[in-house]
Amino acid sequence: xxxxxxxxxxxxxxxxxxxxxxxxxxxxxxxxxxxxxxxxxxxxxxxxxxxxxxxxxxxxxxxxxxxxxxxxxxxxxxxxxxxxxxxxxxxxxxxxxxxxxxxxxxxxxxxxxxxxxxxxxxxxxxxxxxxxxxxxxxxxxxxxxxxxxxxxxxxxxxxxxxxxxxxxxxxxxxxxxxxxxxxxxxxxxxxxxxxxxxxxxxxxxxxxxxxxxxxxxxxxxxxxxxxxxx
Amino acid sequence: xxxxxxxxxxxxxxxxxxxxxxxxxxxxxxxxxxxxxxxxxxxxxxxxxxxxxxxxxxxxxxxxxxxxxxxxxxxxxxxxxxxxxxxxxxxxxxxxxxxxxxxxxxxxxxxxxxxxxxxxxxxxxxxxxxxxxxxxxxxxxxxxxxxxxxxxxxxxxxxxxxxxxxxxxxxxxxxxxxxxxxxxxxxxxxxxxxxxxxxxxxxxxxxxxxxxxxxxxxxxxxxxxxxxxxxxxxxxxxxxxxxxxxxxxxxxxxxxxxxxxxxxxxxxxxxxxxxxxxxxxxxxxxxxxxxxxxxxxxxxxxxxxxxxxxxxxxxxxxxxxxxxxxxxxxxxxxxxxxxxxxxxxxxxxxxxxxxxxxxxxxxxxxxxxxxxxxxxxxxxxxxxxxxxxxxxxxxxxxxxxxxxxxxxxxxxxxxxxxxxxxxxxxxxxxxxxxxxxxxxxxxxxxxxxxxxxxxxxxxxxxxxxxxxxxxxxxxxxxxxxxxxxxxxxxxxxxxxxx
Numbered sequence: 001x002x003x004x005x006x007x008x009x010x011x012x013x014x015x016x017x018x019x020x021x022x023x024x025x026x027x028x029x030x031x032x033x034x035x036x037x038x039x040x041x042x043x044x045x046x047x048x049x050x051x052x053x054x055x056x057x058x059x060x061x062x063x064x065x066x067x068x069x070x071x072x073x074x075x076x077x078x079x080x081x082x083x084x085x086x087x088x089x090x091x092x093x094x095x096x097x098x099x100x101x102x103x104x105x106x107x108x109x110x111x112x113x114x115x116x117x118x119x120x121x122x123x124x125x126x127x128x129x130x131x132x133x134x135x136x137x138x139x140x141x142x143x144x145x146x147x148x149x150x151x152x153x154x155x156x157x158x159x160x161x162x163x164x165x166x167x168x169x170x171x172x173x174x175x176x177x178x179x180x181x182x183x184x185x186x187x188x189x190x191x192x193x194x195x196x197x198x199x200x201x202x203x204x205x206x207x208x209x210x211x212x213x214x215x216x217x218x219x220x221x222x223x224x225x226x227x228x229x230x
Numbered sequence: 231x232x233x234x235x236x237x238x239x240x241x242x243x244x245x246x247x248x249x250x251x252x253x254x255x256x257x258x259x260x261x262x263x264x265x266x267x268x269x270x271x272x273x274x275x276x277x278x279x280x281x282x283x284x285x286x287x288x289x290x291x292x293x294x295x296x297x298x299x300x301x302x303x304x305x306x307x308x309x310x311x312x313x314x315x316x317x318x319x320x321x322x323x324x325x326x327x328x329x330x331x332x333x334x335x336x337x338x339x340x341x342x343x344x345x346x347x348x349x350x351x352x353x354x355x356x357x358x359x360x361x362x363x364x365x366x367x368x369x370x371x372x373x374x375x376x377x378x379x380x381x382x383x384x385x386x387x388x389x390x391x392x393x394x395x396x397x398x399x400x401x402x403x404x405x406x407x408x409x410x411x412x413x414x415x416x417x418x419x420x421x422x423x424x425x426x427x428x429x430x431x432x433x434x435x436x437x438x439x440x441x442x443x444x445x446x447x448x449x450x451x452x453x454x455x456x457x458x459x460x461x462x463x464x465x466x467x468x469x470x471x472x473x474x475x476x477x478x479x480x481x482x483x484x485x486x487x488x489x490x491x492x493x494x495x496x497x498x499x500x501x502x503x504x505x506x507x508x509x510x511x512x513x514x515x516x517x518x519x520x521x522x523x524x525x526x527x528x529x530x531x532x533x534x535x536x537x538x539x540x541x542x543x544x545x546x547x548x549x550x551x552x553x554x555x556x557x558x559x560x561x562x563x564x565x566x567x568x569x570x571x572x573x574x575x576x577x578x579x580x581x582x583x584x585x586x587x588x589x590x591x592x593x594x595x596x597x598x599x600x601x602x603x604x605x606x607x608x609x610x611x612x613x614x615x616x617x618x619x620x621x622x623x624x625x626x627x628x629x630x631x632x633x634x635x636x637x638x639x640x641x642x643x644x645x646x647x648x649x650x651x652x653x654x655x656x657x658x659x660x661x662x663x664x665x666x667x668x669x670x671x672x673x674x675x676x677x678x679x680x681x682x683x684x685x686x687x688x689x690x691x692x693x694x695x696x697x698x699x700x701x702x703x704x705x706x707x708x709x710x711x712x713x714x715x716x717x718x719x720x721x722x723x724x725x726x727x728x
Binding site for chain 1: 267273282289291356358388394395400411415428434435436450467501504512524585661674677
């Protein structure tokens with residue numbers, strides 16, 4: 001059979017394809033629907049948080065920080081409850097990472113503050129002596145891309161039915177609504193309202209001034225995203 | 231006409247040899263910079279505060295991996311295909327104007343794509359998925375390049391005079407199909423420009439931005455099904471294709487066992503794809519998939535070692551060649567590193583070992599003993615074998631080649647030993663508890679302890695890079711000032727010669 005295949009490239013290629021496609025079909029398909037259902041308490045990202053998530057991705061934070069707490073005592077002691085599949089239901093892309101050069105960030109919002117992040121992103125070694133993390137000072141100057149974040153929000157709402165402007169069940173039995181604007185101007189206004197809350201806790205005068213003038217520096221969006229990780 | 235020997239046409243092979251060398255330098259240079267940045271973080275500001283954004287570890291990291299995978303390795307795969315393909319199929323590229331045109335088109339499109347990738351990654355345009363960072367416009371270009379490669383491959387196969395496909399061709403076909411399938415499915419994404427605001431107004435934003443088709447756990451599953459098998463079909467399958475051709479050719483020895491190559495090939499095809507789950511042990515993907523990933527990773531030793539042992543036994547009775555020829559040294563040590571790496575991988579895929587190894591530098595070490603020791607050595611050996619036949623000039627300096635071999639071997643050894651220690655140290659410290667059950671170390675303790683190992687790793691990487699510059703210089707001098715030689719004059723005691 002093999003000799004025959006080696007003389008018939010088409011059937012050879014078909015054989016190879018069947019052999020390699022087999023595993024994918026069996027491993028990937030069966031659990032697809034189940035794995036994408038959100039758990040109670042998981043809500044979609046706001047416009048500003050998505051913009052911050054894009055800053056996180058743009059700077060490959062995931063190259064050094066994971067977002068996956070494994071079910072070991074040492075990890076739950078350090079980072080909090082182990083990760084549940086449904087907590088990632090709105091993560092497109094997933095940001096689990098594959099290397100912990102720095103600590104896990106899955107629940108960083110539980111134990112770090114706006115103030116801490118501001119100091120740390122500006123000069124990591126001043127906050128954590130001995131750290132090898134570089135500073136990200138340009139994030140204090142560059143403006144976050146709210147239009148792209150809004151486009152992403154619309155895309156996930158339209159193509160994947162992510163529940164914006166709809167009540168989402170929370171753990172305490174209440175519901176919350178994550179708003180999405182009707183157009184990019186509204187989206188910007190929503191993001192700015194959120195940014196003002198963050199900027200109030202910050203010290204950098206340029207950032208405060210920018211937000212007061214209706215601009216949103218990248219650092220504000222990033223901190224909004226990091227604070228949302230719980 | 232009928233009796234004249236076939237003149238192979240290496241135009242396209244030469245083009246890709248050039249990018250193999252150039253992108254190899256780029257990828258490895260960035261790698262060395264990254265390695266030293268981890269040891270000496272001041273180097274993140276190597277070009278000053280104003281360019282900090284572009285010299286930062288996190289921006290450079292995807293450039294390193296992608297330059298080495300899609301630059302150096304994939305160029306090497308293309309270069310060797312356009313050399314090996316003609317020779318084992320007994321057909322010349324010159325016989326088809328169309329294939330020649332498509333081959334050149336493939337090269338220029340590839341080059342254009344490389345430029346787009348470099349610009350976009352520097353600018354921070356990335357999807358965040360490892361080895362699939364490119365946004366959709368670049369994905370489209372990559373698919374076109376790959377389709378052109380496929381047309382060329384099957385075009386040449388369709389014209390062949392040798393009816394039976396040689397083992398290398400099996401592996402090249404598998405490379406083409408495997409990457410095509412994996413890349414397409416992993417990069418399923420929806421451009422955000424398709425979204426419309428509820429009130430019908432224009433949204434604006436980046437036109438090239440996209441959202442993944444899969445969310446969370448599913449996304450991770452597809453990504454590591456891809457990520458693991460991009461390694462399979464980029465770093466294993468085509469490199470095995472190379473060694474099955476170049477080792478017998480260079481040594482004049484016939485392949486040890488046809489049956490073993492058969493078993494290894496079909497075994498590898500069937501088993502490899504299952505193993506992706508070992509990247510997701512103890513994550514939120516279903517437990518049975520994790521277990522399957524573990525089990526199949528262990529089974530994977532069989533076909534991997536099958537190929538490697540087949541290669542080593544091909545040298546049976548001819549071991550003096552290893553001492554005499556630096557080129558044989560590269561290939562023999564390459565298959566040895568292949569065995570080493572394909573044993574280490576399955577060990578790391580055992581769940582209890584993975585609990586310590588995952589997220590640490592041991593994984594980085596594992597990747598590099600495979601890539602530096604196996605992929606890098608084999609591609610350089612292939613180019614060293616091709617150069618005299620393609621440029622019709624003798625290799626400029628054999629002693630330079632031998633020096634390069636030892637420098638790079640030392641580099642690889644420093645690299646993986648330091649990363650083993652670093653990884654296991656860090657993994658153990660993360661989980662250490664004191665007598666009261668509290669965590670024994672804060673995270674930063676597990677970072678500062680790694681400084682010496684990061685430094686040693688940097689030195690190892692630097693040695694490898696120096697060796698690579700010697701390789702580039704040797705190839706350049708061979709092209710320009712090597713002694714002119716015809717292929718028939720080259721040492722070829724092979725029963726498979728000609």
